[in-house]
Amino acid sequence: MSTHHALQTSPMPTLLDALRELLGERLSTSRTECEQHGRGESYHQTLPPDAVCYAESTAEVATIVKLCAAQRVPIIAFGAGTSLEGHVGAAIGGVCIDLSRMQRIIDVRPDDLDVTVEAGVTRMQLNAELRTTGLFFPVDPGGESTLGGMAATRASGTNAVRYGTMRENVLNLTVVLADGQVIKTGGRARKSAAGYDLTRLFVGSEGTLGIITEVTLRLYGIPETTCVAVCTFPTIASAVSSVVSIIQYGIPASRVELLDARTVQAVNRFSQMRLTETPTLFFEFAGSPASVAEQVELTQEIVESNGALGFQTAADADARSALWRARHNVHYAMQSMRPNARIWSTDVCVPISALTQCIAETAEDVAKVSFFVGVVGHVGDGNFHLGLVVDPDNEAEMAEAEALNERVVERAIALDGTCTGEHGIGSGKIKYMALEHGAAVGVMRLIKQALDPLGLMNPGKILPEA
Amino acid sequence: MSTHHALQTSPMPTLLDALRELLGERLSTSRTECEQHGRGESYHQTLPPDAVCYAESTAEVATIVKLCAAQRVPIIAFGAGTSLEGHVGAAIGGVCIDLSRMQRIIDVRPDDLDVTVEAGVTRMQLNAELRTTGLFFPVDPGGESTLGGMAATRASGTNAVRYGTMRENVLNLTVVLADGQVIKTGGRARKSAAGYDLTRLFVGSEGTLGIITEVTLRLYGIPETTCVAVCTFPTIASAVSSVVSIIQYGIPASRVELLDARTVQAVNRFSQMRLTETPTLFFEFAGSPASVAEQVELTQEIVESNGALGFQTAADADARSALWRARHNVHYAMQSMRPNARIWSTDVCVPISALTQCIAETAEDVAKVSFFVGVVGHVGDGNFHLGLVVDPDNEAEMAEAEALNERVVERAIALDGTCTGEHGIGSGKIKYMALEHGAAVGVMRLIKQALDPLGLMNPGKILPEA
Numbered sequence: 001m002s003t004h005h006a007l008q009t010s011p012m013p014t015l016l017d018a019l020r021e022l023l024g025e026r027l028s029t030s031r032t033e034c035e036q037h038g039r040g041e042s043y044h045q046t047l048p049p050d051a052v053c054y055a056e057s058t059a060e061v062a063t064i065v066k067l068c069a070a071q072r073v074p075i076i077a078f079g080a081g082t083s084l085e086g087h088v089g090a091a092i093g094g095v096c097i098d099l100s101r102m103q104r105i106i107d108v109r110p111d112d113l114d115v116t117v118e119a120g121v122t123r124m125q126l127n128a129e130l131r132t133t134g135l136f137f138p139v140d141p142g143g144e145s146t147l148g149g150m151a152a153t154r155a156s157g158t159n160a161v162r163y164g165t166m167r168e169n170v171l172n173l174t175v176v177l178a179d180g181q182v183i184k185t186g187g188r189a190r191k192s193a194a195g196y197d198l199t200r201l202f203v204g205s206e207g208t209l210g211i212i213t214e215v216t217l218r219l220y221g222i223p224e225t226t227c228v229a230v231c232t233f234p235t236i237a238s239a240v241s242s243v244v245s246i247i248q249y250g251i252p253a254s255r256v257e258l259l260d261a262r263t264v265q266a267v268n269r270f271s272q273m274r275l276t277e278t279p280t281l282f283f284e285f286a287g288s289p290a291s292v293a294e295q296v297e298l299t300q301e302i303v304e305s306n307g308a309l310g311f312q313t314a315a316d317a318d319a320r321s322a323l324w325r326a327r328h329n330v331h332y333a334m335q336s337m338r339p340n341a342r343i344w345s346t347d348v349c350v351p352i353s354a355l356t357q358c359i360a361e362t363a364e365d366v367a368k369v370s371f372f373v374g375v376v377g378h379v380g381d382g383n384f385h386l387g388l389v390v391d392p393d394n395e396a397e398m399a400e401a402e403a404l405n406e407r408v409v410e411r412a413i414a415l416d417g418t419c420t421g422e423h424g425i426g427s428g429k430i431k432y433m434a435l436e437h438g439a440a441v442g443v444m445r446l447i448k449q450a451l452d453p454l455g456l457m458n459p460g461k462i463l464p465e466a
Numbered sequence: 467m468s469t470h471h472a473l474q475t476s477p478m479p480t481l482l483d484a485l486r487e488l489l490g491e492r493l494s495t496s497r498t499e500c501e502q503h504g505r506g507e508s509y510h511q512t513l514p515p516d517a518v519c520y521a522e523s524t525a526e527v528a529t530i531v532k533l534c535a536a537q538r539v540p541i542i543a544f545g546a547g548t549s550l551e552g553h554v555g556a557a558i559g560g561v562c563i564d565l566s567r568m569q570r571i572i573d574v575r576p577d578d579l580d581v582t583v584e585a586g587v588t589r590m591q592l593n594a595e596l597r598t599t600g601l602f603f604p605v606d607p608g609g610e611s612t613l614g615g616m617a618a619t620r621a622s623g624t625n626a627v628r629y630g631t632m633r634e635n636v637l638n639l640t641v642v643l644a645d646g647q648v649i650k651t652g653g654r655a656r657k658s659a660a661g662y663d664l665t666r667l668f669v670g671s672e673g674t675l676g677i678i679t680e681v682t683l684r685l686y687g688i689p690e691t692t693c694v695a696v697c698t699f700p701t702i703a704s705a706v707s708s709v710v711s712i713i714q715y716g717i718p719a720s721r722v723e724l725l726d727a728r729t730v731q732a733v734n735r736f737s738q739m740r741l742t743e744t745p746t747l748f749f750e751f752a753g754s755p756a757s758v759a760e761q762v763e764l765t766q767e768i769v770e771s772n773g774a775l776g777f778q779t780a781a782d783a784d785a786r787s788a789l790w791r792a793r794h795n796v797h798y799a800m801q802s803m804r805p806n807a808r809i810w811s812t813d814v815c816v817p818i819s820a821l822t823q824c825i826a827e828t829a830e831d832v833a834k835v836s837f838f839v840g841v842v843g844h845v846g847d848g849n850f851h852l853g854l855v856v857d858p859d860n861e862a863e864m865a866e867a868e869a870l871n872e873r874v875v876e877r878a879i880a881l882d883g884t885c886t887g888e889h890g891i892g893s894g895k896i897k898y899m900a901l902e903h904g905a906a907v908g909v910m911r912l913i914k915q916a917l918d919p920l921g922l923m924n925p926g927k928i929l930p931e932a
Contacts, residue, residue: 111714111819154659165657167666168634183906189815190847191631192884193620193670194891194902195928196910200633200666204659221716248577250687290756349655353577381656418658425660436660440649443917444662450916451909462661 012050015071019053019095022063026054026101037076037096040083041143041331043344043392043401044428047089049076049096056101058174058182058213065211066180068095074456077207079149080122082141084345085426087153087206091460097211099148105129106214114171114188116216119148126217135219138163141422142328148212153424154204158327161247161380162254162286163220165422170203174214178452188216201447206424207458209451223254223286227296228320232309236260236279236363236375240356242306243281243379247352249302251295255284256380257327260363263334263374263387270333271326278309281379282327284320334374334387341371344388346405348412349421352382358415359384362408369400383421410435425462433464478516481537485519485561488529492520492567503542503562506549507609507797509810509858509867510894513555515542515562522567524640524648524679531677532646534561540922543673545615546588548607550811551892553619553672557926563677565614571595572680580637580654582682585614592683601685604629607888608794614678619890620670624793627713627846628720628752629686631888632669639668640680644918654682667913672890673924675917689720689752693762694786698775702726702745702829702841706822708772709747709845713818715768717761721750722846723793726829729800729840729853736799737792744775747845748793750786793842800840800853807837810854812871814878815887818848824881825850828874835866849887876901891928899930 019027028034029051038048050073055061068075074094081088090096102118105126109115110133117126122144126137140157141150149155151173156165163169172186185198202209233239236258243256258281259267265277281303285295300311314320326333334343350358359375366373366386377384386408388401409419409432419425419432433441445463448455485493494500495517504514516539521527534541540560547554556562568584571592575581576599583592588610592603605616606623615621617639622631629635638652651664668675699705702724709722725733730743747769751761766777780786792799800809816824825841832839832852843850852874854867875885875898885891885898899907911929914921 109817109819111710112817113714114817154657154663156657156659160657164634167657167663168630177909181905181908183909184904185906187879187882187884187902188817189849189878189883189887190818191620191622191626191633191815191849191887193622193886193888194884194895195670195899195907196675196913197620197633197663197666197670198906198909200663201913204661204663209662244577248579288757288760290760291754294754294756349657351575351578351580351654352656353575383655383657412655413653416654418653418655418660420659421655421657422659429660433661436653438650439647440651440664441661442647443643443649443664446916447662447667447913450912 012073015067015073016051018067019051019064022060023053028052036081037078037098038089040081040086040088042084043342043390044086044089047091049090050093052096052098054098054101058176061097061176061211061213062180062182064095064097065176065178069179069454069456072454072456074459076458077152077211079120079146080144082143082145083149083153083426084423085428087424087426087461089427091427099213100146102213108133110135112188113219114216115219116214117147119213119215120146122146123150130219134222136222137217137219139166139169142331147215147217151203151212151215152205152207156378156422158255158257158378160378161256162252166203167200169218170199170215171218172216173199173202173212175202175210175212177210178454178457204424206426206461208448208462209457225289225292226284226286226320227292227313227315228323229283229296229299229311229313230275230323231281231283231303231311232276233279234307234309237356237360238307239279239281240359240379242303242308244352244355245302245306246299247380249298251298253283253295253299253380254286255282257282258377258379258384260375262372263330263376266333266337266374267326267330270336271329273326276310282323330374330376331387334372334389337372338389341389342392344390344401344405345385345423346408347383347385347421347423348408348417348419349381349383350412350415350417354415354417355379355382358411361411365404365407369404371397381421382417427460430462430464478539481533481539482517484533485517485530488526489519494518503544503547503564504555506547506552506554508550508552509808509856510552510555513557515556516559518562518564520564520567524642527563527642527677527679528646528648530561530563531642531644535645535920535922538920538922540925542924543618543677545586545612546610548609548611549615549619549892550889551894553890553892553927555893557893565679566612568679574599576601578654579685580682581685582680583613585679585681586612588612589616596685600688602688603683603685605632605635608797613681613683617669617678617681618671618673622844622888624721624723624844626844627722628718633666635684636665636669636681637684638682639665639678641668641676641678643676644920644923672892672927674914674928675923691755691758692750692752692786693758693779693781694789695749695762695765695777695779696741696789697747697749697769697777698742699745700773700775703822703826704773705745705747706825706845708769708774710818710821711768711772712765713846715764717764719749719761719765719846720752721748723748724843724845724850726841728838729796729842732799732803732840733792733796736802737795739792742776748789796840796842797853800838800855803838804855807855808858810856810867810871811851811889812874813849813851813887813889814874814883814885815847815849816878816881816883820881820883821845821848824877827877831870831873835870837863847887848883893926896928896930
């Protein structure tokens with residue numbers, strides 16, 4: 001039991017007894033497990049909870065929440081631990097509810113192009129399950145995230161330019177509220193005008209308003225034809241300008257990914273690829289054969305008029321999956337550039353017309369720092385990431401990283417963009433909430449107080465102190 | 467001044483003095499104007515406000531709200547008065563803020579495919595303004611609605627099957643809160659994971675949480691080629707089954723509209739058309755010439771295998787706009803079937819696999835009533851409407867209408883659908899909120915209390931009494 005948790009030190013023993021009675025072996029207070037549950041995949045300090053509960057049903061989550069609430073003990077939901085902004089740290093201690101054992105695929109409805117899953121199902125597990133139906137779920141953040149966690153953080157990924165993010169792809173959620181009540185936020189109709197949009201309120205609320213235990217998602221038919229293209233450029237600016245033209249032209253590419261030269265180098269090394277080490281775009285085009293051919297042709301014209309050095313397509317499934325596997329492993333590829341370092345992964349998103357300026361100015365900042373930084377991005381959305389490969393114990397480096405992050409975030413907000421396109425606020429970006437949202441932060445705080453009056457749901461996340 | 471408004475009878479004179487000082491001639495208490503502002507386009511009783519303020523800026527709206535709040539006087543926002551569920555009725559009196567003079571198009575940004583407008587700009591005005599840019603805004607409810615009203619009611623229309631509803635197409639809102647504070651709910655980035663999704667919370671909140679004064683919207687390129695098709699069927703079930711197959715097949719039709727035989731009859735008469743008077747689908751296909759040809763061919767195959775009687779395409783602009791004008795005028799066409807009657811317009815939305823059953827069973831109900839009922843629908847979304855042509859002074863007819871509405875709504879909810887796909891709750895569908903949302907209504911009520919503690923924003927809408 002950690003000792004810095006004055007708030008709940010005294011009631012904890014009774015609570016733990018009650019939780020043990022409910023969960024038996026599925027309650028753990030082991031130091032290792034608590035530490036594993038107190039960190040994500042980025043640079044943030046590990047903040048272990050006091051106990052971890054492995055829940056197996058919505059009813060069980062509701063009971064755990066009621067027991068904790070009765071003792072005023074904080075509650076933190078945990079999926080796969082792949083978050084990047086300190087979302088799962090137990091800022092003031094408390095009980096972690098691990099949902100990863102809630103892995104049931106409840107109902108696949110191919111005729112309605114939707115599916116209901118428990119929160120602990122991962123996106124890869126779901127797509128494996130769907131293989132025989134000809135359908136797939138497109139949202140693909142890099143890690144092997146759970147769908148509950150993806151809903152809670154409004155995740156997106158490489159397919160968002162075509163299919164949208166979790167915001168567009170969640171139809172309904174089952175949520176356990178701060179008082180243990182269970183609600184459903186929507187239905188399965190494609191659209192509804194019946195009252196406040198609670199689904200979108202809980203999507204992206206990062207466990208601060210309630211705990212998502214089931215998710216109903218939209219599915220899509222696997223396209224008839226898919227083709228990838230790898231396109232190299234002399235400068236990062238010429239790559240980004242190509243993307244801006246492609247989006248403005250309305251070419252419905254399903255993926256448009258940027259990697260800077262250094263990231264390509266890291267990918268080559270980690271994934272045994274032989275890509276030219278220069279700013280590069282990975283594209284995917286999908287649809288009917290005629291539509292794919294048309295998209296490829298138009299894209300090639302645009303990139304060539306922007307000075308592309310090369311444009312190579314590949315339609316076979318092995319080449320395609322090798323390319324996207326390499327892209328999804330960028331985080332780990334950067335990590336491998338410097339053993340024992342951590343990746344400070346930050347992301348911003350700006351209107352597409354501001355993307356070239358934003359990335360070019362950021363590249364100048366990046367050139368000045370003392371450690372490896374990779375620039376990658378879902379640039380079709382105006383979204384890009386920096387991976388800062390830092391030693392968390394090196395104070396000077398961390399200060400440099402902090403300053404770089406701040407410059408990038410402030411630049412994006414000044415360009416009418418956002419401090420995070422897809423990683424979320426967690427604890428890492430709380431300091432930018434007021435700059436981005438102004439007085440609207442007050443509205444968010446009112447909602448938080450209304451739904452979680454005791455402040456027990458994932459405290460210390462999203463909202464700055466009043 | 468109406469006399470049934472005990473709540474604010476005494477402070478009203480002082481408030482009116484203050485409002486007159488602010489607005490001069492732009493404050494009206496004339497009976498005619500108050501009555502015009504107390505009703506939409508459906509069957510609901512006229513509930514006039516005590517005064518109408520014609521606001522010209524966000525700052526002015528904020529001042530009006532502050533003055534009203536200080537005197538505890540209700541505030542109702544008004545756009546074009548095209549709502550269908552009694553949204554603008556002054557249930558307990560109060561001040562109406564008419565936003566229709568806020569008609570500035572603030573900024574068109576073709577490079578970012580977005581635009582910011584004042585709340586009183588209508589969709590037709592916006593599209594006229596955009597004509598030279600090659601862009602358009604797709605969401606198209608039937609009436610000449612304002613974009614602020616469309617955001618407030620989460621409107622959709624014929625294009626939603628391809629482009630989504632207001633939910634998917636609003637990037638940012640300027641909102642005057644219940645205490646007169648002004649906030650922005652988002653930015654212009656295509657996606658963001660920065661905090662609670664206030665944009666989606668205010669979209670569809672029907673003026674009960676705040677007043678929308680500016681809207682930033684997504685725009686789309688006008689497709690290179692557009693083609694319409696009119697397809698006739700022996701039965702409504704065969705028409706609907708065709709649509710279900712088309713959606714499940716993934717054909718990206720941009721419009722899929724159903725009209726039953728009686729509605730076609732009304733359209734022929736009102737819009738001087740010569741359509742065959744049998745269940746009919748209107749389609750629109752858009753994209754590159756190759757893609758449109760492919761869509762038309764696949765659709766024709768599907769409808770023919772479902773027993774279509776005829777399938778006629780038209781690519782020229784005049785034929786296309788005549789068809790969609792006729793579709794958009796269906797409400798008025800039904801109205802013309804019986805002078806002095808009102809249209810009780812109701813809509814529901816169900817998962818696509820339940821659509822054939824839902825419409826077939828509803829058609830049996832419709833066949834039993836004593837008055838004209840038209841069935842139309844944005845069936846690609848699983849959404850359909852009934853237009854009940856009733857005499858509001860005929861009690862027996864109104865009771866019959868009420869019973870029909872109830873059967874349709876309860877059927878849709880039982881099929882995992884919603885009591886309204888696009889018309890909203892207003893006052894007309896409050897009684898179905900608990901059936902559809904269960905305990906989630908309590909969460910909506912907590913949000914309402916948090917953001918509007920005095921209960922002054924459009925009282926008597928969306929939320930049932932506790």
